[in-house]
Amino acid sequence: MNRIPGKSYREATARQRVAGLLDADSFAEWVGPAARATSPHLAALGLPCSFDDGVVVGQGRVEEAVVTIIAQEGQFNGGAVGEVHGAKIRGALQRAVRERPTAVVFCIDSGGVRLHEANAGLLAISEIMRALLAVQGAGIPVWALVGGSCGAFGGMGIVARLCDAVVMSEEGRLGLSGPEVIETVMGVEEFDARDRALVWRVTGGKIRRTLGEATVLVEDRLSAFRAALESLRHSCPVALPRTLDALQAVQDQLTARATRESDLRDGQALWDRLGLGADAAWMDTAQFNRRLQELA
Amino acid sequence: MESFQYDLPARPCVALPVRAELWGVVSSGNLEVLVETGPPPDQCRFQVETSAHGFSEVWQAVLEDFVTRHAVGGLSFSIHDAGATPAVVSLRLEQAMQSLKAP
Amino acid sequence: MEGKRTLFDRLFPGGHGVSCVGQVLRGWGATTRGRVHVIGTTDHAAIDARIALMLSQAVLDAVAQGPAGSPLPILFIADTQGQALSRHEEALGLNGYFAHLARCVQGARERGHHLVTLIDGEAVSGGFLAFGLLADAIVALPGAEVRVMDLRAMARITRISHDRLVALARTSPVFAPGADNYWRMGGIHAQWRPDQDWAALLEQQLYAAPADDARADLGAVRGGRLLAASLARQVCDAP
Numbered sequence: 001m002n003r004i005p006g007k008s009y010r011e012a013t014a015r016q017r018v019a020g021l022l023d024a025d026s027f028a029e030w031v032g033p034a035a036r037a038t039s040p041h042l043a044a045l046g047l048p049c050s051f052d053d054g055v056v057v058g059q060g061r062v063e064e065a066v067v068t069i070i071a072q073e074g075q076f077n078g079g080a081v082g083e084v085h086g087a088k089i090r091g092a093l094q095r096a097v098r099e100r101p102t103a104v105v106f107c108i109d110s111g112g113v114r115l116h117e118a119n120a121g122l123l124a125i126s127e128i129m130r131a132l133l134a135v136q137g138a139g140i141p142v143w144a145l146v147g148g149s150c151g152a153f154g155g156m157g158i159v160a161r162l163c164d165a166v167v168m169s170e171e172g173r174l175g176l177s178g179p180e181v182i183e184t185v186m187g188v189e190e191f192d193a194r195d196r197a198l199v200w201r202v203t204g205g206k207i208r209r210t211l212g213e214a215t216v217l218v219e220d221r222l223s224a225f226r227a228a229l230e231s232l233r234h235s236c237p238v239a240l241p242r243t244l245d246a247l248q249a250v251q252d253q254l255t256a257r258a259t260r261e262s263d264l265r266d267g268q269a270l271w272d273r274l275g276l277g278a279d280a281a282w283m284d285t286a287q288f289n290r291r292l293q294e295l296a
Numbered sequence: 297m298e299s300f301q302y303d304l305p306a307r308p309c310v311a312l313p314v315r316a317e318l319w320g321v322v323s324s325g326n327l328e329v330l331v332e333t334g335p336p337p338d339q340c341r342f343q344v345e346t347s348a349h350g351f352s353e354v355w356q357a358v359l360e361d362f363v364t365r366h367a368v369g370g371l372s373f374s375i376h377d378a379g380a381t382p383a384v385v386s387l388r389l390e391q392a393m394q395s396l397k398a399p
Numbered sequence: 400m401e402g403k404r405t406l407f408d409r410l411f412p413g414g415h416g417v418s419c420v421g422q423v424l425r426g427w428g429a430t431t432r433g434r435v436h437v438i439g440t441t442d443h444a445a446i447d448a449r450i451a452l453m454l455s456q457a458v459l460d461a462v463a464q465g466p467a468g469s470p471l472p473i474l475f476i477a478d479t480q481g482q483a484l485s486r487h488e489e490a491l492g493l494n495g496y497f498a499h500l501a502r503c504v505q506g507a508r509e510r511g512h513h514l515v516t517l518i519d520g521e522a523v524s525g526g527f528l529a530f531g532l533l534a535d536a537i538v539a540l541p542g543a544e545v546r547v548m549d550l551r552a553m554a555r556i557t558r559i560s561h562d563r564l565v566a567l568a569r570t571s572p573v574f575a576p577g578a579d580n581y582w583r584m585g586g587i588h589a590q591w592r593p594d595q596d597w598a599a600l601l602e603q604q605l606y607a608a609p610a611d612d613a614r615a616d617l618g619a620v621r622g623g624r625l626l627a628a629s630l631a632r633q634v635c636d637a638p
Contacts, residue, residue, distance in 0.1 A: 013321050030637035033330050034316035037630060041573050045559060046297055048347050048378045050322040051330050057634060075323040083573070087615070087627040091634025098635070113524065115557050118547035118574045120624060122524060123586040123614060126532040127627070130612045133505040152494075155528050161498035176494040176525055182484045191486045202490045213492050242506045248459055250499055251452065257491065258448045264490045 009147040009222050010171050014056045014073035017107050020222035021145075021229060022060035022069065029058035030095070031088060039084050041117040042077075050076045053084040057092035062229050065102040068092055074109030074150035081156065082114040086124020093131035097138050102237075104135055104142040105229060106163060111178060112154015125155035132162055136239035141165065143232050145225055146172040146214075151203065153178050161213065165236040167228040168205035168214035170285055175203040198266065201281055206288060207267035210274070211257065219285045299345040300352055302359055306340035308369035311396075319392040326384065327377040331392050333370055340368045346377035358382045362389050403441050403476065406519055406540075409597050410474075423453040424476055430602050436461040439476025439517075446526040447483035451496040454530060458503040462510055472513040472605040475534055479526030497529040504533045508609070515604045518543040518578070518587070535609035536588045538600075539578035545587070546576030572623040583623025585614040 009017060018027055031037055033051035042049050054076035059068055070092050072079040081089075096104050113121035132142055144163035146152045151173030152160040160166055160174055168174065179193035179202070192198060201207060209217040215236070218224040240246065264270060271280035276291050283291065312333045320328040335341045342359050362368070373389070380388070400419045407415040410428060417426030417437050422444040427434045438457045444450055461473055482493060508514055516534035522545045531537065539545065547553075553574065554561040568575030572583040581587040591600055615631060618624025 015318065030634045031630070032316065033318040033328075034332060035633075037626075037633075040626070041571070043297075044567065044571065048297065048322050048345070048376055050328060050376060051318055051374070073321055075321040075326070083624060083627050084630055087630035088634050090615075090627075091631035094631060095635045113547050115548065115553050116559075116574060118553065119580055119584055119586065120573050120627070122528065122532075122547050123581070123584055123618070123624070124627065126528055126586075127612055127615060129501055129528070130505075130533065133502070137505070137509060154525065157494035158497045158501065158525070158528060161492075161495040162501060174494070175489045175492075176482050176497065177484050177489060179489075182486065182489070185484050190484075191489075202486055207490065208492070211492055213495055242502060242509065244459065244462055244506070247455075247499075247503050247506050250502075251455055251459060254448070254496055254499055255452055258452060258496075261491055263487070265486045266490065 007222050008220050009169060009225050010149055010220050012222055013075065014071040014107065014109070017222065018056055018060070018069055018071050021105065021226050022062060023064065026061035027058055027069070028060065029056060030092065031057070037084050037088070039082050039117065041082060041120065045116055047116065053082065053088065054079060055085045055088050057088050059101065062102070062105070063233065065233060068096040068101045068104045069107070070104065071107035072109045072148070074148040077114055079110035079148065079150045080112060080114035081110060081121045081124050082117040083120035083124060085114070086121060086128060090124065090127050090131045093128065093135050096135050096140060100138065100140060102233065104140060105145065106142055107145045107148070108152040108156050108160050109148025109150045110152060110154070110156040111150050112156050122155065125159065128159055129162060132159065136164065136242070139238050141236050141239045143167065143229065143236065146174050147220060147225065148172070151175070164240045165215040165232050166208070166213060167216050167218060167225060167232070168208055169218055169220040170205040170288070171220045172205045173200070173203040174208050174213065179203070197281065201267035202265070204267070206280065207270065210267065210270055210292065217285055217289055297345055297347055298349045298352070299343070300355070301344070302342045302356060303335065304340050304342070304360060304363045305338060306363045306369040307367040308337040309367050309371050312370055313396050317392065317395055319395060320388040322376045322378050325379055325381070327375055327380040327388055329388050329392050330374040331396065332372050332374070334372045335370055337370045339370070341372040343372070343374045344377060345375065348377065348379045354382055358385050362386065366393055400441055403519070407437070410601050412598055421450070421453070423450055423457070425457045428474065430605065432602065432606060433471070435471050435605055436473040437476065438473060439478065441476065441478050441520070443478055443480040443521050444526070445480050445483040446529060447488050448491055448493055448496045451493070451500050451529060455500040455503040458500070458507050462507050462512065470511040472515065473507060474601070474605065475514065475516040475531055477516050477518045477522045477527060477531030478520035479523060479531070480521050481523035482525035497525065500529045501533055504530050508535070513605055513607070513609050515601070518545060520544070523547070532586070536604045536607065537586065538604060539582070539587050539590045541591065541593050543578045544576065545578045545581045549576060580623070583618070583621050585616070585618030585621060585624055588617070
């Protein structure tokens, strides 16, 4: 009923994403909207609440395999994490440790902490981080999907990068401090948040894919994200190892990147150096992926 | 926030939904509506919480119009509104009805 | 760094050797039960990729050093104004450096290292999330400032008047800065007073058996966070 073929992932609501990503009619929600788990902190400020506090959690299937799914609603308060919102996510992750699904699918669409309940939000994100690490400790992979209008920023940008795989669209954005925050604090000459093309060249799916942070770059279609989940079943079936050797290898990669990209301030500089071409920012997703592969 | 409740007479809904269904999103100029069962078969209940003050008469008109067009007796519609226009309210209610009618 | 040396004198009367390179602290402290690792930041560090890498390498080294079978506790010192704000750090993917640091901290936990954080100075949002908030026990020292954002900036962004936020902050711990608010919400396990024996308190924390993350339960018991624990449980047990 929420399934619309060819529909944009970015334009879809969290519930439409859940329906579009999972096998038809396989979704069962935990503590759904009828439970009315709303935020008392928003209510105390006289602000509109949502019946699900902006996040949908439950279980469903991808090609018959059982997955836990978490989907943030970016249109409600920027997908920001408050006490209730965060507790639902944490509960879903804890449940995954117990029930051992094939994977956790985490549709992140969030600017991070909800300022109206900032302390609760910060603690919730910290608790989500620990719960997510525990899911991985049980061997279960967590797959992040980043293609919503709020991207994944603040603490949720850290959470996204904790995941074992990150599926992004070009339209998706991934970072820590939003461009508006950097502009406000450091000045417009540091980061002009109104320069949308620049914002995407710094935080968008293409630069994240080029740096290897996004595992795959897909078109902004629900069906493309769904197809990516189907392939992750085979390419990322278990959580990434946290052996000392594995962690040291990541340490070395990140150190090499920081040295190599010591003056990186724009994705275009990266693409120029790699020989991707001056039109990298305008290529469609398929062409961009092809060019990246050719250069690899 | 302003909240009010309307219980309106309505033709009985023939196929009551098995579970609660949420439609729409609480964002500026938009609303969410939660459809549940509960009231008697000849009654439809609307519970509205809205950030726009002083529009209860407009709400009543929109909801009365909706009840005349659909058999919604036995259903309750709980709405969180963040300043949606009457047209958007009608649209969301229609979408919720479509989702109920779909198999 | 001078302030930190005074702190280490007080925490480790049996001796310590902590060096400071570019706002990153690394070294050891001697307790009556043996040495512990010390890793952290000082002078309200704005944590950038370079600092995050130094911290994660320090954690990996602590794990690699052994001795095998009896991993030493790790004391984190959190003193951070938050993450570094720049276009370069964003382009580089600072969030990924923080996530890597978090994975290293978890790696240490999984190998049996007890993890304790002392907040000495500031603990602010992203910089705090990356390692300090991941410890088994988190302690605020007197004067510690813990926050996401100050109330004036919060008022500007949320478009709620500063006066109203100040008034609400008197009754609710949920958004206003302050170690006490975090204590009430279970996010800080203990606050030490100036007149207490910090060396003894630290030993209790360092050698206590680490448990699962029970901060939400603690927040419920202390009355500052009433929903987080019960709601997570409700999700866990939902049909």
